[in-house]
Amino acid sequence: MNLWVGALALGLAFAASALGVYITFRVLAFPDLTVDGSFPLGAAVSAILIVRGWEPWLTLPVAAGAGALAGMVTATLNSKLNINGLLAGILVSIAMWTVNLRVMGDRANQPLLGVDTILTPLRPYVSDANVAAALLFAALVGVLGLALNWLLHTDLGLALRATGDNEKMVRAQGIDADRMRLLGLALANGLAAISGALVAQYQGFADVGMGLGLIVAGLAAVIIGETLLRPTGVVMTIVAAVLGSVVYRAVIAAALFVGLGPTDMRLVTSLIVVLALAIPALRRTVLPRGLQLGTARP
Secondary structure, eight states, rough: HHHHHHHHHHHHHHHHHHOOOOOIIISSSSOOTTTTHHHHHHHHHHHHHHOOOOOHHHHHHHHHHHHHHHHHHHHHHHHHHHHHHHHHHHHHHHHHHHHHHHHHTSSEEEETTTTTTTTTGGGGTTTHHHHHHHHHHHHHHHHHHHHHHHHHHHHHHHHHHHHHHHHHHHHHHTTTTTHHHHHHHHHHHHHHHHHHHHEEEHHHHHTTTTTTTHHHHHHHHHHHHHHHHOOHHHHHHHHHHHHHHHHHHHHHHHHHHHHOEEEEHHHHHHHHHHHHHHHHHHHHHHHHHHHHTTTTOO
């Protein structure tokens, strides 16, 4: 039971990064790989500040700001220096490895043993640490999802969405597409950094390599959620990203449950993404045409 509750808690903690991937890949249509560096940056900033005596909750906005700066660097390289977006994200992600080491005092790992985290106040009320984490992370992700939904329905959010849909049209309307991309990447990587901070406080350590392959996990969460729910609006798309993150972690837990080792998780992740991408094609091949179009009668 602890395995599955822990998977739920981790899925909710990683859901913020899935929302960040949703912003870059779905809203902005920008292939941003910066999250592989901004996620551990958020973990490192939160961990080092907690060790130095900061209130754990106050480290979350600081971590988000650090992640946002990383996203802004990627956007600046793309817009001001005309570096390909994919390459700009890779360059910043590589550079973040050194930055994260410096943040943690040239150490690859920063433990959080014996210090308070955002989960500490819940211990007198919820005895199981995994259940406490799942409840708290669910509330936090709910707040983040509502805030993101509100933002995407404002004039600024509509301009952000329009930039991803048709950049030429946006520029013709007098909107600064580069500024919109800067905002979008800052927001996405800020969410990834918050996710890193949550995971670090839940697991009890920050590690310089904990963001390796995160972009694949984020994409898997978004694709799985969209495959399961087939969302048609912003609200359902946000819900799908969160659900996909939980389902992805549950599948990883199932792989561990049946006896696969941690070294097999990269293969499992790849297979999950391939399966999620293949499901629409398989559905068209296997299901009768009437069922595909929703016109079949019982």
